[in-house]
Amino acid sequence: MSTGTPLPHDSAHLHVTGQARYLDDIPCPANTLHLAFGLSTEARGQITELDLAPVRQSPGVVAVLTAADLPHANDASPAATPEPVLAEGAVHYIGQPIFLVVATSHRAARVAARKARISYATEEPIITLDQALAANSRFEGGPVTWARGDVEAALAGAAHVVSGTFEMGGQEHFYLEGQAALALPGEHGISVHCSTQHPTEIQHKVAHALGLSQHDVRVEMRRMGGGFGGKESQGNHLAIACAVAAQLTGRPCKMRYDRDDDMTITGKRHDFRITYRLGADAEGRLVAADFVHFARCGWSPDLSMPVCDRAMLHADSSYFVPALRVESHRLRTNTQSNTAYRGFGGPQGLLGMERAMEHLAHSMGIEPAELRRRNFYPATAPHQSTHYGQEVDDCILHALVEDLQKSNNYATRKAEIAAWNSTNRTLKRGIALSPVKFGISFTLTHLNQAGALVQLYADGSVLLNHGGTEMGQGLHRKVCQVAARVFGIDDAAVRISATDTSKVPNTSATAASSGADLNGMAVQNACETIRARLAEFMAAREGCAAHEVAFAGGKVNAAGRDWAFTEVAQAAYEARISLSSTGFYATPKIRWDRVAGQGRPFYYFAYGAAITEVVIDTLTGENRILRTDILHDAGTSLNPALDIGQIEGGYVQGAGWLTTEELVWDGKGRLTTHAPSTYKIPACSDRPRVFNVALWDAPNREETIFRSKAVGEPPFMLGISAFQALNAACAACGPHWPDLQAPATPEAVLAAVARARGEA
């Protein structure tokens, strides 16, 4: 059986030999032109003078375009509200594209782009959350509030209540391959290559920008060098720019952002401030929770509204709270327009609750993991529902967490650490457990669909195509394994081709962890259609029932006799049987009323838990992760090696978000951490010294593709355990609540140590 086998990534051999081709590696025609944006150097104001003569005179420049030169729509927005590709009079952040340089080389374009003479009538920029609140600068008019129960009454009657304010920073995606696009003008329409998670949206945006129909625009995408949500909408600008320039010049046009430009132009994970009040009864059972989310959205809506929605949907984390209220402020600032990033707001919402739980445990003197256990959604009937009305009938956290705690001696280690801390003055260790419950499905219900095209050739080889994109997660390998299993053939007989809008139309972004769930089912559907034709053909030929024809081990068994699958394919071809099929899938059972905040937005939940141990230096706040143990729920894994890869990588990325990765803007609104020299993603030695990852091996209760579960985003939130462990180490320094803020840089840890000691 192909699924369940730990096969390597479908491009592993190409990766390790340097032959895997990314956008910038595609050989370009000799007359290809290269593009660069000229960027705003002011965060807010009107352009009063735009002198582009020095840009036009710069060596190698072929054309310079402004908003006025765009032939059709000047819109890169993934949302209903337009977002100009090139500024139209007003500028909204430092780094906003104002004009487009078309030149004979990448460097010539970059050099020229810095030569414009621009005058601005500047206004005071709105950079921070406080500035946005003071100016009432926000989207959607006012906050969005979803609630269940009488929260105020429940808090008033609670035996214990904690309250606080928690700041968590944003996060740069730092996909290793920067944004890039290439447009090739054709006889009819245009062909676009783009490093994107959403080829269909690129197709739409390019069509609008060129005044073409969608069938005139073909978008191909073989692989991305990382995405993490940062290539869901942020590639639109480059693709549109290339397409417009290619149409105007009649020449191929390519654009790739230099790393500093990429970090300066594109949106990031939303930073949040969350104020919380959490109440429990005398036994530590939660009775009420009240959260206010303040999200820095940046200058345009982009995907901020659904991001903030998902934060609200994860405000309960893994716990049943009878009365829960969450209020969400989507604040507009003169900074990069924040966007999708692995978890899509979920991590922020979930962390708000996890932080409050840690605070409650500290306040009540209950062991934090025990407090959590008491409040998990029930494992058995009667089930409880979330604050948005979805019954949680698949909660496996009780058993999963118990298993994890037992297998790595949580209680013993915790006692040993306390003893160690009592004899060490300068260094302190901390340990913490953090659970994850993450909802799987796009909250915009119509996106939960997928298409596939499967072609069986007469020699028995299979070529398949689907709407999902490969960004490193191993989607293509998993989907090939699905096809191999349905046909009962070897994985080597199945190949996948580049994602291509001319093969599978109207696709959704590869996002929301949904890639394998949606596209795997669509591919299965197409393969089953072809297999059914083969079965009928063989049944008729051999005189048995179609359902008696079996496909396994590269053989087809009919009427007690085996034929090679390859022979059957050839015979079916000669019998004039159609050997290609589309496939389709739409996720069942989901419904969601966003305005009311009610429904079943998620088909199911994915679960997991992590225990992390850290050490801090109480003199400087420096710290290391010593050990991490993870037990994660991937359902019946389609490919355990790829799933463990997602879990290890997700954990480290999540821990990075909350430790070393700090975005800093100066008062003028300039991002000062715009390169890896100043923005520090985890390096090799930052991974846990001891790192144990295991899969919780049990089938999904819903009928997903071979009962697997989505695994892209959920493990990211396991990194929260590292942050909680740091907070616990700070708490070992004194009797007070350390109130560690994120990211836990050495500076933040030292401030928390001082608070624990009552010195601040």
Next chain:
Amino acid sequence: MEISFLLNGETRVVQVAQPTMSVLDWLRAEGLTGAKEGCNEGDCGACTVMVSDAHGTRTLNACLLMLPQLAGKALRTIEGISGPGGALHPVQRAMIDHHGSQCGFCTPGFVVSMAAAHKNGRTDHDDLLAGNLCRCTGYAPIIRAAKAAEAEPVPAWMTEPAFQSAQISSGGRGIASAGQTAPAFLPETTDELANWYEAHPEAVLIAGATDVGLWVTKQLRDLPEVAFLSQCKDLAQITETAEGYEIGAGVTIAALRAWAEGPHPALAGLLRRFASEQVRQAATIGGNIANGSPIGDGPPALIAMGARLTLRRGDARRTIALEDFFLDYRKQDRLPGEFVESVILPKSAPDLACFKLSKRFDQDISAVCGCFNFTLKGSKIESARVAFGGMAGVPKRASAFEAALIGQPFTEAAFTAALPALAQDFTPMSDMRASACYRMQAAQAMALRYVRARLGEPVDVLEVEA
């Protein structure tokens, strides 16, 4: 300028029209697109290549390597790591078997770093891979792969005879050839360099190009005249003298670190955290000093050791205390046409300790770097040399703090009492790396760490195990 070098085993003779062109840009224009541009500033390692010469094999960032630096060397790219007929190198096989690639964009750089370590018999993977960033895997499977490949023999194709044949082409050393945008000079001796630089004081001297490279890739500057020091072998010597050791300005940080393991282990420990392997193999101690950065990690340690600097202009030399070289932010006591020729270190500094503080442990720039060197007479402090980076516009001694402790007992109480003096020595600033307040706290904390460590208390997070 014409240079020749070996590229994946084949001799290449290249007319260099633009001397500051990066090897990465050149390779990719040649169609060798395995090396990737991830950051174009030497921080991500996606462009890592392997360079060999008589001194051995090392990894370098191709984005910060300028073509003339390759003269006479053997370059191996990811395209040259596999063997005849596409046979996989053991680290390639292991990376597949252990699922070490996800998106694959960083993978060629990792594979080159791992193959170089494998060839050199090195197993300190965390250190050697600190300059290769991966955003997908969390590094665990990459380390599993590196360990799995350790026991495999070095493939025959990786141990071809050392590159001998390619020599710098005649007439290629001093020369603005037709069509060349900027004159470039490739001196072979320090005397040649000294004479030329005296006559061309506006020129830019390029040793490792790890800083000057950014002027080209990020500031998009066209440099006027340049000289590449990579062929000045006599500038890269370490010589023992009566008073100490004379370290040539062209000694790389990697070479200095390896050498310092013996006489100056505290310096070696600090240099372990200096940038990354790829940068340390290119960057030189002379460049680190001469560029005058307030946050370079070499000078604070060297000042605390009492290092002296030899400056040379033409045939004239002068020697000054290193701390006197740094006048103000990015301003040094250096005359036009004068260059750093060597730095002179004491024979030993057993009481030296160096502490680097940054957001990320590896491959980060210091928020604060503090170096302490106290000698005792009996139980009292006899002499003190304390220097910090990141606390002022230049690397600077903490004179008031030193003075407050001379003659005092070597105790935590004495250090605690002296801590306020650091506020007389420094008025640090806030930036993206740390706030001014935290910098001062950290500087004081380092002083306490020094005294606690010497008095035997555990203070190092790296020595704690789960």
